[in-house]
Amino acid sequence: MAMLATTARATKRVLIVDDDVSIVRVLQDALGLFRHEHTYAVQTAADGAEGLAALERGQFDLVLLDMYMPRMTGLELLTEMRRRGLQTPVLMLTGNEDSRSAASALASGIFAYVPKPFDLQQLEVLVSLAAASRSVSAA
């Protein structure tokens, strides 16, 4: 029987950077449930500095980045990433008052911003598009 299972499913490496442990946990669980052509290997970081260190150490296909974090904000991390030439696609997770800064994040080249609380079905689509975006442009 011709099944999709035979097509190779690449593992996409995702980094979640958020200081809210509940959000991190849900994102991890949801990524495990997402319907996809690829599976996700998830790493997490609790703040911007930790996130930057992880990005320096390993290769990622996608970063889910919280906009508002103590010490280094998501926006600051994004700026630093780009300054260091890290072009990993970013989905910015934004909260109560962040829509204006989200717009400026869009200007600095994020894939999309996702207002919290997010709709997991929408996030599923965004994650799969964003994770595939770099391989498409690199091809």
Added chain:
Amino acid sequence: MDIPGARTGALKFPGFMAATLTDHGAQMVEDLLQLGIAISSEGELAPVLERIVTQARRFTGAEAATLFLREGGHLRFAVVQNEITNRRFGNYDMQQRLEVERLPLDVPSLAGYVANSGEVVNVPEAYDIPSDAPYAFNWRVDLTTGYRTHSVLAVPLRDAAQRNLGVLQLINAIGGDGQPVAFHPRLEDVARAFAAYAAIAVRSARLEELSFKDPLTDGYNRRYLMLRLYEEVSRAARYQQPLSLILLDLDGFKSINDRWGHGAGDDVLKQVVQLLASQSRRDSVVARYGGDEFIALLPSTTRAAALVYAERMRAIIERYPFQYGPLTASFGVAGYPDDPGNVADLIKRADHALYEAKRQGRNLVGGH
């Protein structure tokens, strides 16, 4: 597809089969469409699964069916439809009997084999499976129920990532003479279509369970609020930082629903959440607590500061040009460390303060 059991014995197929696959094809498409709509719009998983199993039985002529969901190393009986045993024991009693019964995946059974392998199993006679078949029938369930299984068609609930979430097991295809016959091999695809629907419903429900979003207001739901509240209260105690909780209840909300309908009421709830969120700090959590009650959780905020915030929100809501006429809200404020205790104590204090505000004439902030 090579199914050893399906090749043995004289196969008889139900008389309505030809009709099912031709004349009734359009009806089946229609029913599948309806199921699709139900899956995407109905919140509760159990009734959707019941409906899927009922339709699957109808289109395969199965007398009985079970839908198993995979949970860890077991298969749970999520849906059991069997009118014969229901008549004997009653539906409730039947469900009770099977609820405690879980099918361990490491014990040989048809459903277990399907769940592990992802293959379709179609056997004409469960008690006559060749010993060289890769699967075996577990007659323990028959023993529990007193029902006699003959033909079985079991298909996996596969999601798009090719994970097996469970098994749809159709039991005893009934022929024209009312006797059990084998399931026609062409019914395998029919069963798989229904199982695919069930897989979608299960996955959606699991995503729904994970969600932090209140579907009515698009704000945070109670589940997220409670998780955060427990975290923030223990953090506040650990670092000796203040934390406040504001409980808010709309005054006379019921009259909006009564006068303008529930759609209007929902619009108002949504607007209130947006108002509160837009006026709150980034680290505040605004959530619907239930009905027309909301909670704002304000980390690093003293009760005195929270009282000021609540008073500001009270005035904003009072002046806001709601589409269905003016609206006011009553507030109850509690804060750590002024109101010491755990999460439950804090909510109780805020609730009591809210009650006082309501009692003293509404459109007020309680908790001073």
